[in-house]
Amino acid sequence: NAGVTQTPKFQVLKTGQSMTLQCAQDMNHNSMYWYRQDPGMGLRLIYYSASEGTTDKGEVPNGYNVSRLNKREFSLRLESAAPSQTSVYFCASSVIPGHSTNTEAFFGQGTRLTVV
Amino acid sequence: AQTVTQSQPEMSVQEAETVTLSCTYDTSESDYYLFWYKQPPSRQMILVIRQEAYKQQNATENRFSVNFQKAAKSFSLKISDSQLGDAAMYFCAYRSAYSGNTPLVFGKGTRLSVIA
Numbered sequence: 001n002a003g004v005t006q007t008p009k010f011q012v013l014k015t016g017q018s019m020t021l022q023c024a025q026d027m028n029h030n031s032m033y034w035y036r037q038d039p040g041m042g043l044r045l046i047y048y049s050a051s052e053g054t055t056d057k058g059e060v061p062n063g064y065n066v067s068r069l070n071k072r073e074f075s076l077r078l079e080s081a082a083p084s085q086t087s088v089y090f091c092a093s094s095v096i097p098g099h100s101t102n103t104e105a106f107f108g109q110g111t112r113l114t115v116v
Numbered sequence: 117a118q119t120v121t122q123s124q125p126e127m128s129v130q131e132a133e134t135v136t137l138s139c140t141y142d143t144s145e146s147d148y149y150l151f152w153y154k155q156p157p158s159r160q161m162i163l164v165i166r167q168e169a170y171k172q173q174n175a176t177e178n179r180f181s182v183n184f185q186k187a188a189k190s191f192s193l194k195i196s197d198s199q200l201g202d203a204a205m206y207f208c209a210y211r212s213a214y215s216g217n218t219p220l221v222f223g224k225g226t227r228l229s230v231i232a
Contacts, residue, residue, distance in 0.1 A: 033219050043207065043222040048219045077180055081158070088159065094220075103211060105211075106168055107161035110161075
């Protein structure tokens with residue numbers, strides 16, 4: 001059982017370049033999320049998707065777009081990378097509350113992105 | 117909006133001793149979930165323990181236990197018989213139980229060092 005798989009694990013971009021972070025989960029979860037982690041800031045929500053076909057902004061959505069391709073996959077796109085987007089990015093998935101006692105989020109291994 | 121506060125950016129403990137990490141949260145809801153995650157240097161987010169707000173009994177998982185004080189909105193993590201492998205960042209997280217999809221809200225984390 002792979003859980004949540006993110007690619008790539010590391011990436012260096014030049015300012016202005018674009019890229020897409022890929023995420024897939026095989027746990028049949030409805031909900032998926034993208035967080036960014038910065039030193040001293042904890043994990044902050046960028047975007048989330050309650051279910052296939054829906055997406056919503058989180059705390060720090062500026063500069064990002066997302067696509068919920070199907071139930072398994074949720075991608076994060078940086079259209080024009082900026083140094084402020086240097087961070088560690090995590091994809092996560094979970095069940096909807098009330099559908100299971102395991103209401104935690106399951107995380108991918110993270111992507112360390114550096115924008116120079 | 118809910119907020120989670122971890123007031124101790126860094127903590128240290130001697131091997132085999134006990135340490136308590138603090139977490140407080142702010143919410144007007146009565147039904148929710150609370151979590152502690154561990155993030156070792158590998159960057160992987162690992163669930164340590166979960167607590168359902170409707171349960172009065174404090175959750176325990178081997179050497180890890182929580183002190184859940186609902187009225188005080190406090191959710192501390194106690195690690196007994198600390199081991200070198202417990203050294204990591206620890207994040208407290210909150211999730212509402214009400215909406216169809218509710219992302220986890222994280223605190224800023226506590227870095228725990230274990231001294232041999």
